[in-house]
């Protein structure tokens with residue numbers, strides 16, 4: 001069960017790094033209710049009349065407070081320019097080079113003129129936000145921490161991994177809720193699994209998925225060429241039945257972003273991720289040259305993020321970027337990440353043409369379902385899955 005916070009006595013007020021019992025617990029109830037879920041009592045952002053810092057006050061509940069060594073240290077985040085690539089220009093060596101360079105150096109880039117109508121991106125994001133604002137009774141039907149369910153709202157968490165202060169195994173939650181579901185670029189049957197509320201969600205995600213399929217094929221083609229391979233190489237290796245998952249993320253305003261994370265430090269498990277985020281609200285950060293760098297929002301762009309499978313297939317040439325999402329004191333942020341992963345039966349490993357004496361294979365070959373098993377084994381940890389397949 002996802003940790004419930006219906007016991008309001010658990011509320012604490014945070015001042016810097018210290019905690020004390022709230023003198024005004026009643027006013028904090030909304031915060032507590034909003035940030036806790038059980039299968040019957042889901043988050044309820046809709047009840048918050050305004051999203052101001054005062055409304056969300058200076059309270060978070062104890063299990064959202066990260067252990068000191070996991071806090072984001074926001075003063076140490078730089079703003080070096082993440083690449084913005086114009087996909088509107090005709091297919092050319094320059095475009096292939098730009099994408100290859102960004103994939104090698106950053107593992108993440110933004111794209112403009114990507115072909116998905118801006119209005120559709122906006123509608124997609126607003127349908128997602130509507131879903132997170134559904135009345136609690138409706139939303140609670142979707143809440144579940146059952147990992148085998150394909151469609152569900154849940155709350156990511158991590159466990160304390162060391163023995164310090166007898167805390168080993170204790171869970172701490174991310175300051176967000178996530179809505180996961182399958183998607184597919186051509187087979188519409190996944191829509192039958194989706195909730196009928198909000199009413200427009202199914203339709204919009206169907207349209208968005210078709211456009212996303214085209215965009216991802218194009219990106220994979222350009223990335224293949226960037227590795228010196230035939231354009232259709234990567235898509236073929238990933239297989240005929242790619243694992244297509246979507247994850248909608250909702251990060252409410254948080255009174256103390258120094259103590260929380262919207263999503264913990266991770267790399268994406270699949271091959272390719274394309275994200276549409278709320279414009280004008282920062283949150284996503286990546287590691288570049290061992291330093292955290294903010295991926296500041298640029299209107300009308302999508303974010304392309306390379307996942308573990310592309311790092312492994314390219315034998316480490318392309319990077320699966322390490323990233324996290326920090327919270328914002330004043331504004332909510334939402335994002336929809338569309339993941340494209342291999343067929344479960346696809347054989348993944350460094351591509352033969354990329355291996356020579358100077359570039360020996362770094363990873364073993366495996367069936368993608370074995371990678372998924374390892375992913376599940378590392379649930380709650382700061383996952384190191386690629387490492388398990390390293391030679």
Ligand SMILES: O=C(O)CCC(=O)C(=O)O
Nearest residue numbers: 247249277284325335337
């Ligand atoms: O919210 C974002 O910008 C990133 C989301 C993300 O990293 C994910 O869903 O895996």
Ligand SMILES: [Fe+2]
Nearest residue numbers: 266267268323
């Ligand atoms: Fe991610």
